[in-house]
Amino acid sequence: MFGDSSSGVERSVEQTLGHLRAIDTASTATDQPLTLEDLYRQQRMRMVRLAILLVDEPATAEDVVQEAFTGLYRNWSGLRDAKAAIGYLRTAVVNGSRSVLRRRKTAREYQPPHQADARSAESLAMLTAEHQAVVAALGELPPRQREVLVLRYYGNLTEAEISEATGVSKGTVKSTASRGLEALQKVMRSH
Incomplete structure (x- = not known):
């Protein structure tokens, strides 16, 4: 299904996360939001999707985004x-997601490891099998690698913006x- 070259994996990641980005961009107004309410209406779902890609759980992602908007x-x-x-929100979502992942790691040290909840059917319904494989493989990467790839290909951010x-x-x-x-290429080859 996937080529052996890393550029093939990069293309798959870019297509999958670009597809999700296009869905979000289509639903976002082109004018800059003027009020907090406008910002919430225009950016909330995009931030939730970003958080889902980082924490792999819709309910937790909603909580992370709610905390970001509260801040x-x-x-x-x-x-x-x-x-x-928007930059503040993005950074708050990334940091909130990191906190969630740290708490999960701490909890696992005291309890037997558990499988992450499976993604909801709705969250992947619009993706092809290849895109679903990419999203699943992203879930197996270390948190920082997942963050960088998601921010690059889903967030469409530059290296400087990701750095910030x-x-x-x-x-x-x-x-x-x-x-x-x-790492993503290795994970996808092993499946």
Whole structure:
């Protein structure tokens, strides 16, 4: 189903996450949001999808996004403009997702490991079998590699924007993306 080259895997990741991005972009107004309510209406589902790709659980993703919007509300008066608000939300979602994953790891240390909940049928219904395989393989990557690939191909962010959202250097973003694509290729070959 997939080529043996890493560029084939990169193409599959780009197509899958690009497809999801296109769905979100089609439902987002082109004007910059002026109010917190506008921002919530225009960005909420996009942020939820971003969180789902990072934490692999819709209910938890909703909680992460709700916390991000709550933090944005508390800091609304200190933001430069609506574009800064979107960056704030993206960073808050990434950081909230990291916290969730850390708590999961801590919980697993005290309990027997468990399988992550299967994705809902609705969340993958619009994806082809190849796209579903890519999303499933993303779930098996280490958190930082998954973050970088999701922000790059779903978020359509530059290395600089990913660096800002994740708090790591641009060089680390670039090397993590490269290692992530290689790891993704290995996971997809093994299935």
